[in-house]
Amino acid sequence: MKKYFPVYVRVPLLFSIFFFAMEFFIDSGDKPAFVKYPIVILILFLFLFVLIAMEIVLKATNNILNSLLTEEQRKQKEIEDNLPFTQTPFYQNLMQKLVRSRKIEEEDELIMDHDYDGIKELDNVLPPWWVYLFYGCIAFAFIYLVRFHILGHDDQTTEFEKEMAEAKIAVEEYKKTAPDVMDKEKVTLLTDAADLAAGKAIFETNCVACHRADAGGAIGPNLTDNQWILGGGVKNVFNTIMEGGRAGKGMVSWKEIIKPSDIQKVASYVLSLQGTNPADAKAPEGEVWEEPAN
Structure with a gap:
């Protein structure tokens, strides 16, 4: 994974995820959270420092471990490092965890007794990625329920109405000092x-x-x-x-x-x-x- 996602990619990515998470969960109004709450930026930099320190420690540990490998082990590691991403152990393990697929040779263990016109079914489990997504939707719905229906935060309609009201006030304030451009050609009869x-x-x-x-x-x-x-x-x-x-x-x-x-x-x-x-x-x-x- 480190070959495809080096430290200068991983650290900013994790930093950004952490930052946007705090922006989402901290209600700071129309200002960024780190501006309204300076403690947030301190936490962000502390988090970034920890990430960099971990990278340094891991790199030093890997160097030590590499120095202890035999020549044959080094060659094997070099072969693994040069594998295409889809053939790396990380990718293979990740896909196995996400889909939990079974080999064709194990079909006899999965086949169900149910038979309809010669058609049989396999007792495969739902793909974990689908299950995780389903649970994520439940979590999102719970957060949405608490945030908007219990805590009473503004939804999109309310935000729009408030912003339009603020804009209308701003326009009226602007009109008080704005140059008047009405002339004979533009004038219309007012009836209000x-x-x-x-x-x-x-x-x-x-x-x-x-x-x-x-x-x-x-x-x-x-x-x-x-x-x-x-x-x-x-x-x-x-x-x-x-x-x-x-x-x-x-x-x-x-x-x-x-x-x-x-x-x-x-x-x-x-x-x-x-x-x-x-x-x-x-x-x-x-x-x-x-x-x-x-």
Whole structure:
């Protein structure tokens, strides 16, 4: 085995198995176990040290034993060392343990009395590898039962839902400081109650002086009828708020004061007031606007 799996393969392999086992059984959250629990990395290095020490001792022992062999024994050992892997004693013993096969000459010992139309069966045992796998499945099921149904650890669905919730919070936090890329070409009409409420709050803070609280118009035009000086629809209303009214007169540009995504909310709120007909509304101005056909 050592010929095919030298120390520089065996040690890292065993080290990795030990490491991943600890990562699996130690619940360290979103951090590696050796970061959250420094004692783990100490155990890992101690384990690695023991493995290397064992390799050194075994190699020294083999050298001593080789020096005690006779010439004939050395030749025999050399022949065994040069055998193909499938012919080595290690492989042969391993396969025998895994399948527990019997030689053809031993068939008489295995044949059963049961006879059906001249067909007889052999009383072979189940292959040990199958039995070990079956027991492994039982152990896995037990660990799964204890971990998820008794101890209440998060299953995949719960983990996904938690990560999605965390991602949603992260996106909302990012939006607070992210550059606003809304423009006239991308803007769409919002109808969600929360968005309209936000638009109303901004309108009442910045727009009532010229348009009144009910948008019936004062210095500025009436926003509740179907006539618009610079065009109706969400794109035109958005652009008017963003860039301002007619040059030299009319509304100022709000793009330096209100960010584009909030202007979208104000424009959507204004359009939600269409047809409300407030009392003492200002006379219509501009041209009748009709949404173009898609």
